[in-house]
Amino acid sequence: MATKRDYYEVLGVDKNATAQEIKAAYKKMAIKYHPDRNPGNKEAEEKFKEAAEAYDVLRDENKRARYDQFGPEGVNGAGGFGGFGGSSMNMDDIFSMFGDIFGGHGNFSGFGGFGGSSSRRQQQFRGADLRMRVRLSLKEIATGCTKKFMLKKDVTCSHCNGTGAEGGKEATETCSTCHGSGMVTRTQKSIFGMMQTQSVCPTCNGEGKIIKNKCSYCQGEGVVKGEELVEVNIPAGVAEGMIVTVSGKGNAGRHNGIAGDVQVIIAEEPNKELIRDGNDLVYNLLLPFPTAALGGAVEVPTVDGKVRIKIDPGTQPGKVMRLRGKGLPILDSYGRTHGSGDELVQISIYVPEALNKEEKNMMEKLQNSSNFVPNQSLKESIFKKFRKFFD
Numbered sequence: 001m002a003t004k005r006d007y008y009e010v011l012g013v014d015k016n017a018t019a020q021e022i023k024a025a026y027k028k029m030a031i032k033y034h035p036d037r038n039p040g041n042k043e044a045e046e047k048f049k050e051a052a053e054a055y056d057v058l059r060d061e062n063k064r065a066r067y068d069q070f071g072p073e074g075v076n077g078a079g080g081f082g083g084f085g086g087s088s089m090n091m092d093d094i095f096s097m098f099g100d101i102f103g104g105h106g107n108f109s110g111f112g113g114f115g116g117s118s119s120r121r122q123q124q125f126r127g128a129d130l131r132m133r134v135r136l137s138l139k140e141i142a143t144g145c146t147k148k149f150m151l152k153k154d155v156t157c158s159h160c161n162g163t164g165a166e167g168g169k170e171a172t173e174t175c176s177t178c179h180g181s182g183m184v185t186r187t188q189k190s191i192f193g194m195m196q197t198q199s200v201c202p203t204c205n206g207e208g209k210i211i212k213n214k215c216s217y218c219q220g221e222g223v224v225k226g227e228e229l230v231e232v233n234i235p236a237g238v239a240e241g242m243i244v245t246v247s248g249k250g251n252a253g254r255h256n257g258i259a260g261d262v263q264v265i266i267a268e269e270p271n272k273e274l275i276r277d278g279n280d281l282v283y284n285l286l287l288p289f290p291t292a293a294l295g296g297a298v299e300v301p302t303v304d305g306k307v308r309i310k311i312d313p314g315t316q317p318g319k320v321m322r323l324r325g326k327g328l329p330i331l332d333s334y335g336r337t338h339g340s341g342d343e344l345v346q347i348s349i350y351v352p353e354a355l356n357k358e359e360k361n362m363m364e365k366l367q368n369s370s371n372f373v374p375n376q377s378l379k380e381s382i383f384k385k386f387r388k389f390f391d
Contacts, residue, residue, distance in 0.1 A: 007053075007054035010029075010051060010054040011025040011026055011029060011054050011055065011058065012025055012029075013025045015129070016126050016129065016260065017126075018258065019059065020124070020206070022058050022059060023059065026051055026052075026054070029051035030048065033047045034048060035048065057075050065245060070333045070334075071333075125255060125257030125258070126253050126257055126260060127154055127223070127251030127252050127258065128251045128260050129251075129260040130249075130250045130262045132149065132151070132262065132264055132265070133264075133266075133267050134232070134265070134267065135269050136238070136266060138268070138269070138271040138274060138276070139303060140234070141236065141238055141328060142236060142237075142303040142328050142329065143236055144233075144234055144236035144237075146232065146233050146234070147234060147264075148230070149230050149232065150228070150229050151229075151262070152227045153225075153226065153227065153252070154224070154225065154226070154251035154252045155223065155224060155225075155227075155228060155252050156256070157215060157221070157222055157223055157224045159216075160215035160218065161256075162222040162252070162255065162256040163255060164214060164215055164220040164221055164254070165214065165215060166215050166216060167213065171212050171213050172209045172212065173209065174209055174210075175201060175203050175204035175207070175208055175209055175210050176210075177202070177203040178201035178203070180208040180209065182204065182207060183200065183206070184202075185198050186198075221255075222254050222255040222256060222257075223252045230246060230262055232244060232246055234264070234266070235331060236328075236329040236331070236337055237328055237331030238266045238331060239266065239268070239276075240267060241265070241266065243263050243264065244263075245261050245264070246262040248261065249262045274301065274302075277344075278341065279328045279329070279340065280327045280341040280343065280344055281327050281341070281342075281344070282344045282346060283300055283343060283345050285346065285347050285348065286349075286350045287315065287347055287349055288349075288350050289349055289351065292315045292316075292317075292347075292349050293313065295310075295312050295314075295315070296311050297309065297310055300323075300345055302326045302343055303343075307326075309321060317348050318346075318347065319347045320346050320347070321344070321347070322343075322344055322345075323342060323343040323344075323345065325339075325340045326340070326342060326343035327340050328340060
């Protein structure tokens with residue numbers, strides 16, 4: 001399966017783009033690659049579908065948050081994009097879903113729907129995202145945890161309440177160029193007839209209002225340097241390199257705009273006894289020779305504490321014992337857990353480097369016993385078991 005392009009890259013916007021910027025970028029792409037403009041051009045049709053897929057995700061706050069946190073898997077699921085099955089989307093679905101972009105007309109063949117009624121929304125600035133790294137123990141990864149951090153960031157100016165104007169809203173006036181809409185409309189002739197295009201007002205930068213006197217505390221920005229205590233809820237089962245996103249806790253947006261996010265990058269602290277292998281945990285158990293030969297019970301560590309396991313008589317080195325459900329929670333792309341992995345206990349036999357005289361005599365007696373000398377059939381079975389490693 002081909003790797004999907006980044007949705008922000010498809011629309012030509014950055015990850016901090018506002019909803020208005022995403023909508024404008026999609027409209028531009030849809031006009032450029034519309035089938036009526038590119039009859040019989042399969043490449044243009046695929047780009048038209050690709051832009052629609054990207055816009056469907058990024059226009060929806062919940063889908064966009066899942067995409068930012070988990071990538072395409074967070075919004076596609078097993079059925080593909082948006083329920084349409086990815087590349088199997090048909091044009092009627094796209095026209096129906098995004099007709100509001102072109103004046104509310106579902107079928108805009110020939111671009112007759114352009115320039116119709118359109119919702120006018122003032123520009124909102126979005127604050128920048130913040131990134132930080134958090135180190136978690138194996139126990140915290142197994143159970144999930146809450147971390148609190150004091151972050152230095154841009155906060156809303158309390159003097160002007162984020163307006164950027166000295167004296168609050170009363171110190172602003174409606175933009176005379178766009179009359180408060182934040183957008184300017186231009187009508188021109190084209191080969192398709194009269195077309196209307198909208199763009200951000202150059203006078204007010206899309207805000208719809210002009211600041212008469214800038215706030216002396218924030219110099220008209222509406223934000224100042226400050227700090228805030230941020231609480232991060234980390235789900236169980238996260239792994240090294242994963243990113244947990246806390247929406248709206250990043251830098252404040254200018255002029256009471258949209259706050260950015262905090263992206264928490266997960267780092268794992270090594271555990272002295274347990275090794276992580278996906279959702280499974282591995283413990284290397286070193287058994288004394290008598291215990292391996294005679295059997296018994298030993299304690300092994302797990303992420304929840306120590307447990308006792310039974311060792312059968314005649315246990316061989318290399319044997320693996322599986323402790324069901326003693327691994328880490330299995331986290332899906334939606335941030336939900338489904339069951340747990342296992343703990344694998346790999347057995348090795350401890351051979352002393354030096355023996356005293358009594359121990360040496362005992363070992364010599366055992367060496368002469370047929371019980372402790374592998375017979376031919378045992379040698380053959382061992383050879384067959386490991387033959388695949390030598391073929």
